[in-house]
Amino acid sequence: MSKKIGFIGLGIMGKPMARNLMKAGYSLVVYNRTASKAQELVQAGAQQVGSPKEVAENSQIIITMVSDSPEVEEVILGPKGVIQGLKAGSVVIDMSSISPVVTQRIAAELSTKGATMLDAPVSGGETGAVQGTLSIMVGGDEEVFNEVKPVLEKMGKSVVRVGRIGAGGFTKLSNQIIVAAALQAISEALVLAQKAGVDIQLVYEAIRGGMAGGRTLDMKIPMFIQRNFEPGFKMDLHIKDLKNALLAGKSLGVALPSTGLIHELFTACRAQGKGQKDHSVIYTLVEQLAGL
Ligand code: NAP
Numbered sequence: 001m002s003k004k005i006g007f008i009g010l011g012i013m014g015k016p017m018a019r020n021l022m023k024a025g026y027s028l029v030v031y032n033r034t035a036s037k038a039q040e041l042v043q044a045g046a047q048q049v050g051s052p053k054e055v056a057e058n059s060q061i062i063i064t065m066v067s068d069s070p071e072v073e074e075v076i077l078g079p080k081g082v083i084q085g086l087k088a089g090s091v092v093i094d095m096s097s098i099s100p101v102v103t104q105r106i107a108a109e110l111s112t113k114g115a116t117m118l119d120a121p122v123s124g125g126e127t128g129a130v131q132g133t134l135s136i137m138v139g140g141d142e143e144v145f146n147e148v149k150p151v152l153e154k155m156g157k158s159v160v161r162v163g164r165i166g167a168g169g170f171t172k173l174s175n176q177i178i179v180a181a182a183l184q185a186i187s188e189a190l191v192l193a194q195k196a197g198v199d200i201q202l203v204y205e206a207i208r209g210g211m212a213g214g215r216t217l218d219m220k221i222p223m224f225i226q227r228n229f230e231p232g233f234k235m236d237l238h239i240k241d242l243k244n245a246l247l248a249g250k251s252l253g254v255a256l257p258s259t260g261l262i263h264e265l266f267t268a269c270r271a272q273g274k275g276q277k278d279h280s281v282i283y284t285l286v287e288q289l290a291g292l
Helices: 014-023 035-043 052-057 069-077 100-111 125-131 142-152 167-195 200-207 215-226 235-252 257-274 279-289
Strands: 005-008 028-031 061-064 091-094 116-119 134-139 156-163
Touching: 005 014, 005 052, 014 028, 014 035, 014 125, 028 035, 028 052, 052 061, 061 069, 069 091, 069 100, 091 100, 091 142, 100 116, 100 167, 100 235, 116 142, 116 167, 125 134, 134 142, 134 167, 142 156, 156 167, 167 200, 167 215, 167 235, 167 257, 167 279, 200 215, 215 279, 235 257, 235 279, 257 279
Parallel strands: 005 028, 005 061, 061 091, 091 116, 134 156
Antiparallel strands: 116 134
16 A cells, blocks of 8 residues: 555546546556646646656556557657666556567566566456456566555456466457457347347347347447447557457467458448547448448
8 A cells, every 4th residue: 555656548548547546545646648637636636747757766566558569668668768767676567458579578678677567458448447347367477466466456356367477468359359259240230130120229138138148238239329439448449459469360370360350340440530439330330331
């Protein structure tokens, strides 16, 4: 409890996660590229600083929650990055969803400064971040994991160490493949019902208790029905995850044919200007392919 926690990246996910740490009594030092987005946390007592370097100078546990691999590299290894202000013995926890290969490279750099890195990506969406019920999948040293687990438990209801550094990222890529396939299947199934003139709310009620039921269906059905595609989880970010999964598949010699196809369909959706919408907006592309 006494250790100060640094938090970098206060977007849709990072801000509510940081808020939950504050609610649990931790002192926070925060940095966000767009400084104004930190206001709410500053009003609640967080200390705001002007760079990731200053975050590292002022905390022992540093959490990053930004977009993709290049952004994590910039905030950790860049000229104003965490590594420039890091104290030996600090722990850097990257909770963004990035390439696990990049994670392993960053961890090796940090170890030269006497710091340890864990990768701890999450699933559970904005709702999970707000409610503190995320599923957190962690890679890295077991002893360090046990030390910081109480911190992670303030943000998630399930905190599981899945292996060495990078294992968290590979687990998250697996998760994202499953969610993308579920979204694509649900969209195709419901567009079929819609074009046949069947009410999709009733389809949902009829099938939710059977084998087709599940969390993706439950979470996305209201968005389809209300045609509300505000994120949530941005399509751009899901495309990034599928790209990272395909790259990992290539480097490990694993064919991911359905993931490749869904990556192309999601990319087409982005080309229509929908990259900043929730990933459930894929429904609208499937509608168009059906002439609706
Ligand atoms: P977001 O709302 O777009 O926030 C991204 C954050 O990264 C913002 O704070 C942004 O700063 C910061 N950032 C981006 N590029 C940066 C750079 N070059 N230097 C410094 N900061 C930079 O995204 P999010 O939904 O919170 O997602 C964050 C991560 O969690 C992603 O890896 C995503 O895949 C993962 N994730 C998201 C969800 C979800 O449902 N949203 C669920 C699970 C996992 P600015 O405010 O200045 O733009």
